[in-house]
Every structure is written in structure tokens, then in C-alpha cells.
Amino acid sequence: MIPDRIIEPGTLRTDGARVAVDVRIPWYRALPASCIAGATLTVDGVEAPADSLRWRLNGEERTFADMVDDTESWWFPVDSAVLSGDLPVPADDAEHRVEVGLTLYIPYIIIGDDETLHIEERDAKTMKAAAA
Secondary structure, three states, X not given: OOHHHOEOOOOOEEOOOEEEEEEOXXXXXXXXXXXXXXXXXXEOOEEOOHHHOEEEEOXXXXXXXXXXXXXXXXXXXXXXXXXXXXXXXXXXXXXXXXXXXXXXXXXXXXXXXXXXXXXXXXXXXXXEOEEO
């Protein structure tokens, strides 16, 4: 719905072994953490391993599996979450192509028998990596 605003410009951070980037919800309403079904994080064409991805929302870092039943934590359109993963990227002066894919379930839009709308959105930005 609003894919060009998923990645916040200038937020790529690295500690040499892991990268992180701030992301915004590509939807116009808040969603509970249980509706964040998954993500991908790619830098310069190399994708972070899915099992290394972590999601920081409201100060708490978790895996996507940890959020499946969480209806208490909410992601609001004005708040950033942090997506991180194992990917070695140097904190140098080079520009890096960052891509994020998100899969979200929209619980209040029913599209079939007990089936809710799910959206898959992607964004890509070019930015320099800063030391974490």
C-alpha cells in the first residue's frame, strides 16, 4: 500500500557481522505484532539468512515465530521497527543497495472463508552504512 516508505533513509547500521535498518509499516493503520508474518533483508544483492532475522518493536527484539500469538504489541504508522540480520557489511564510504520485503496480515479485511488479506510489499534504497 505504501511500499516506498518502508525503509527509512540513512538508517543502515552495521557492526561488521550484522546489519540493521529502520522500517515503517506500509499500511495506514496500526497492526498487532501477530500480523507481521515475515521479512527479507538484502544488501548489495546478498540476502540475510532467514533464521538470523530479528525484529525490534517497542524496544523488544524477537524472531517472527515469537510474534505469532502476540496481540498485545502494536506497530503504529508513526513508529519505526528495526529489522536486523547476519550480513557482513563494512561501515565505509560506499553506497549500499538495501532491500526489505515485508509480509503482513490485515486481520480486519476478510477476503474469503476465514481468510484475511495478506500483503507483500518491497522497498529498496541506496545508502551508506554507519557503525552500530
